[in-house]
Amino acid sequence: MNAIQLKSVSKTYLGTNKPAVNDINLSVKQGDIITLLGPSGCGKSTTLRLIAGFERTDSGSISLAENLVSDKSKWVPPENRGVGMVFQDFALFPHLDVFNNVGFGYKSKDRTKRVKEVLELVGLSELAKRYPHELSGGQQQRVALARALARRPVVVLLDEPFSSLDADLRVQMRLEVKRIIKEAGATAVLVSHDQKDALAISDRIVVIKDGVIQQNGTPREIYQNPANKFVANFVGETNILKGVVVEGEACVATSFGTIPCRNTPNIKAKEQVYVSIRPGSIKKDENGPFEGRVLDTIYTGQNIDAKIEVDLGNGTKQSLLMHFHPDEIVNDGDIVRFRVLPDFVAVV
Ligand SMILES: Nc1ncnc2c1ncn2[C@@H]1O[C@H](COP(=O)(O)OP(=O)(O)OP(=O)(O)O)[C@@H](O)[C@H]1O
Numbered sequence: 466m467n468a469i470q471l472k473s474v475s476k477t478y479l480g481t482n483k484p485a486v487n488d489i490n491l492s493v494k495q496g497d498i499i500t501l502l503g504p505s506g507c508g509k510s511t512t513l514r515l516i517a518g519f520e521r522t523d524s525g526s527i528s529l530a531e532n533l534v535s536d537k538s539k540w541v542p543p544e545n546r547g548v549g550m551v552f553q554d555f556a557l558f559p560h561l562d563v564f565n566n567v568g569f570g571y572k573s574k575d576r577t578k579r580v581k582e583v584l585e586l587v588g589l590s591e592l593a594k595r596y597p598h599e600l601s602g603g604q605q606q607r608v609a610l611a612r613a614l615a616r617r618p619v620v621v622l623l624d625e626p627f628s629s630l631d632a633d634l635r636v637q638m639r640l641e642v643k644r645i646i647k648e649a650g651a652t653a654v655l656v657s658h659d660q661k662d663a664l665a666i667s668d669r670i671v672v673i674k675d676g677v678i679q680q681n682g683t684p685r686e687i688y689q690n691p692a693n694k695f696v697a698n699f700v701g702e703t704n705i706l707k708g709v710v711v712e713g714e715a716c717v718a719t720s721f722g723t724i725p726c727r728n729t730p731n732i733k734a735k736e737q738v739y740v741s742i743r744p745g746s747i748k749k750d751e752n753g754p755f756e757g758r759v760l761d762t763i764y765t766g767q768n769i770d771a772k773i774e775v776d777l778g779n780g781t782k783q784s785l786l787m788h789f790h791p792d793e794i795v796n797d798g799d800i801v802r803f804r805v806l807p808d809f810v811a812v813v
Contacts, residue, residue, distance in 0.1 A: 466531060468620050468652035469493040469516060474525035476511055485511040487676035488525070493620075493654065493669075495530075498646055500655045500663040503673035504699070509656040512673070513622050516654065517550060518543035530619045549613030549651075551623040555605045557597040557612075564593040567611045583611040587645055603634050603641075610642060614649050621646065621653045627662050639665045660700045664688065672696050688743075690728060690811045697741035697813050702770075704742045704785050705813070710734050717812065721775045721783050722755055725807035732812055743809035744770065747787035753804035757785065762795050769795050773803075 471491040477484045486508045493499050501509040514520040516527060518534065518541065526536035529548070534541040557566050568580040584590045587607035597605055606626065613621050626642060627635045643666045646653045657663050663670045664684045672679045672687065672695075680692040691697035694705055708717035708724075712734035717726045719740060726740060745768075757773035769789040774782045787803065789795050 466495045467492045467528070468495045468497070468530055469654065470526075470528040470531075471512075471516070472526045474512075474515060474527060475523050476508075476515060476520060477523060484508075484523075484676045486515065489676075489678055491671060491678070491681070493652060495652055496647075496650060497668040498643065498653045498655065498666055499669045499671060500657050500667040501671050501673055502657055502660060502663040502700070503679075504658060507673045508676040509658075509673055510624060511676075513624060513654060513656050516620070517548050517622055518546050547616075547619035549616065549618035549621040551606075551609045551613045551621065551626055553625045553628055555597075555609040555629075557605060557608055559597055562594050562596055563589060563600070563608050566597065566608050567615055569612060571615050579615055580611075583615050583649075586614070586648060587611045588641075601634075602630050603638050606630065606638055606642070607645075610645055614645070614651060618651065621651050623653060623655045625656055625658075627657070627659070635662070636665075642666065664700070670700070672699060674699075689809055691741055691813050693813050694739055694741070697811070702744055702786055704744070704747075706740050706742065706783070708738055708740045708812075710736050710738055710812070715807070717810075720777055720781075724805040724810060726810045726812060727807050728811050738812045741811050741813045742785070742805060744786040744788045746806050746809035747785060747803055748806055749787075749789055749793065749801055750804045751802055753802040755804065756800060756802050757787075759795055759797055759799045759801060760784065761797060762789075764791065766791065769793060771795060773801065 471489050474489045475484050476486040501512055503509055515522055522535055527534050529546055533539050534546050564580055568576050584593055589607050630638055667684055670684055670687045671681045674695050680696045687700050697703045706719045708719040710732050711718055715727055716723050717740045757775040759771055759773050761772040763770045771787050771789055772784055773787055774784050776782055
C-alpha cells in the first residue's frame with residue numbers, strides 16, 4: 466500500500482512567479498522512511514507542508530493511506546489527515562512535563578496506556594515527569610517524536626530533525642530515530658539538506674532542485690548511479706569529467722585515459738557524456754595505469770582525502786579528488802600511480 470501519493474503536484478506562492486514545487490509525482494510505500502534532500506530553497510519544506518495540509522496545492526492531488534486529501538475539489542484539513550509532525554526546534558510545550566507533552570491533544574480513553582507505550586519506545590519512561598528545559602537535545606527530540614507517534618499517524622513528517630543537534634548527537638540520533646520509526650511501523654518523510662543524514666536514515670532519497678525531482682532511489686542507487694551532475698555533486702564528493710563512450714566496452718574515454726564504467730550499455734557508443742568518479746573509486750596502485758602529483762591532503766580518520774593533478778601532456782592538467790587508506794604516508798608533491806575501479810563510476 467502507498468502511504469503517500471502525490472500526483473502532478475505544483476505550488477507557486479502568491480507574489481512569486483517561480484513554482485516552489487513543480488509537477489511532483491511521488492509514491493511512498495507503507496513503512497518506508499524517505500528523505501526529501503536538496504539545497505536551501507529547492508522546495509523540500511513546501512512539499513512537506515503540502516502533505517501535512519499547511520499549504521494548498523495549485524494543481525495535482527495528494528492521497529494518504531489511499532484516501533484523497535487534496536485535489537481541486539477536495540480538501541481535508543491538517544488535523545484530519547492522520548499526520549504526525551516533528552518540527553525543527555521540536556516545539557515542545559515548556560509548561561508541560563514529558564508525559565503531558567506526549568499526550569497533548571490525545572483524548573482517547575487509552576491515553577495513559579498509549580503515552581506509556583510510546584515513552585517506552587523512545588526510551589524515556591524514567592523521565593516522564595521532567596520538563597523540556599530539564600532534558601538534553603536528544604531527549605527533547607525523542608519527546609517530539611513520541612508525541613508525533615502517539616496517535617498512530619498514517620505518516621510522520623520530520624522537518625530538518627537533526628539540524629539543532631551537535632555532530633556527535635546527530636550521528637547517534639540518526640540511528641535512534643530510524644529504530645523508533647521502524648519499530649513503530651510508521652511511514653516517515655524527512656526534510657534535510659544534509660546528505661549524510663539522508664544516506665544514513667532513508668529507505669529512499671528524493672533529490673530535489675528548483676522544485677523538480679531529480680532522482681528518487683535507494684541511498685545506494687543515488688550514490689552509485691546518480692542521475693545527473695547535480696545529484697552526483699550534491700550527494701557526496703565526486704569528480705565530473707567529460708568523456709566518450711567506448712564502442713563494445715563498459716568504458717569511457719576521458720582526458721586522462723580510459724576508465725571502466727558499468728552503466729554504459731544503454732548509451733550509444735561514441736556519445737559525448739559526463740562521467741562521475743567518486744574519490745573512493747580512485748585507488749593507489751604501484752602498477753596502476755595512471756600517474757598524478759599530490760597537491761593537497763586532509764586526514765579525516767577514515768581516509769586521507771587528497772587532491773591530485775594529472776599531467777595531460779599538452780600543457781593542461783586535470784585535478785582529481787581521491788582517497789588514500791589512513792595508514793598511508795602521503796605528502797604534498799608525491800607522485801602516485803593509481804587505477805580507477807568501476808564501483809563508483811557512472812555516466813551522469
Ligand atoms: N510563504 C512563502 N511565500 C513566498 N515564497 C515562499 C514561501 N515559502 C517558501 N517560499 C519560496 O519557495 C521556494 C521553496 O521554499 P522551501 O521552503 O520549500 O524550500 P526548502 O528546500 O525547504 O528550503 P530550506 O532548506 O531553506 O528550508 C523558495 O524560493 C522560497 O523562497
